[in-house]
Amino acid sequence: MGQLVFIGLGLFDEKDLTVRMVEEIKTANAIFVEMYTSLMPGFSMLRLEALVGKKVTQVSRHLLEDENGELILKAAKKGKVVFLVPGDPLIATTHVDLRIRAVQQGVATRILHGASIVSAVVGLSGLQNYKFGRSVTIPFPQSTFTSTTPYEVITQNQEMGLHTLCYLDIQAKAQRYMTIKEGLEVLLTLESRVENQVISLDTVVLGVARAGSPDPVVKAGSIKEVTNVEFGPPPHSLIIPGDLHFMEADALVTLAEGPEQLRKKAR
């Protein structure tokens, strides 16, 4: 019986593979990788192939979503297939779908977890994990429709004093990655439409660029300030903090150059 092993590549480059993952890949009959659900800024196919000593096939969104990953499933019925995915492999819904399909077709599955933006951004922020409410993706605005979901999620979390982690949209095919500045513009636009007085130029936010890379940038401040910070290349993420504990205020000031007055509002 075949098997399909989901492997999480982590956040930056091929050296984020674990010792176990390298062993696992070396004994695989076929190796696939996708690079469209997240951006790994240091990743190189050539260096990956050199590290594992094998040929790796890159698969597209089309193959996974329109063709339901049939190429991968077909190979996994005949032998051991590894499927390399940025971050932690089953955070992307599309890969959960592939796993369900595999199990339903009699293919055994395993997961080797990698470092994920989900915990990395929380860790870099210094904010406490259990004080985050639900997270949300800020999508690129469309000419005809802009979703108000990010605004609603932030509002709901703020009412409970909780932090909001905002993932920023990715259009990998167009190599378009939303910046912190663009994300903040979307939020201000939503405020001007919904007018619930949740977001203003004085709202304190935290921008995180290139989490998991050797040169992450983490900066807290008002939207007015953070909009003008040069965060450098993608990927970017955004946090809208809720109520701050003393130590969280300390973290934002010390680790993220946040304004000293954050300490006054902490409790």
Place this chain on the structure above:
Amino acid sequence: MGQLVFIGLGLFDEKDLTVRMVEEIKTANAIFVEMYTSLMPGFSMLRLEALVGKKVTQVSRHLLEDENGELILKAAKKGKVVFLVPGDPLIATTHVDLRIRAVQQGVATRILHGASIVSAVVGLSGLQNYKFGRSVTIPFPQSTFTSTTPYEVITQNQEMGLHTLCYLDIQAKAQRYMTIKEGLEVLLTLESRVENQVISLDTVVLGVARAGSPDPVVKAGSIKEVTNVEFGPPPHSLIIPGDLHFMEADALVTLAEGPEQLRKKAR
């Protein structure tokens, strides 16, 4: 100037170190590890030392929390120190505190992220990341006081249709790790005290044992059913699902042996 590198060991054993982490450790002047914030069931100090070819010093909660990690900070002022932590290293609040202290004392810090229970349990469950509300730890009941926080967090999330990830308490010194069965007993006890009709024997829950190990167990069902499942050794985690999307119901049935009728409640 010295530096302190926080390294996330991941979830199971020393082979969860990444290629980059092994390189980083090999060039360190001193190596510390803590093993009390999470349980890595396959971890061996001897095998870790063999893998990196260096002596590793294990530090206690006492050293980190009562003595503020002075031993580590002192070493980090003189050279490059790596500090190995289970999971993703800055999810534990105590390590954020150490990082703040380091920066305030002029020590540069870096983070190499590891796989975290935060994303691994979500991935194993097949539930969608952005539908999780805030998470909570279920603490061991005390003779004089049992916190109602877990009950309140679950109630709040349920009202919004969101899932709740419950971490289960760890008393590493006593080698005491809360099981799924014990966690469910705490929730039922809280229900009998608060009486908000949020938790009953028919409530659907998801137990996850040994996330990130070669033999994780993931089982969905009513509390009545899941209480009687033999999950095996720790660590254990618990999810209380909120409203289910079709694909989430599919995941619970296909990947977690959940009851077929979950599909009827999905939308």
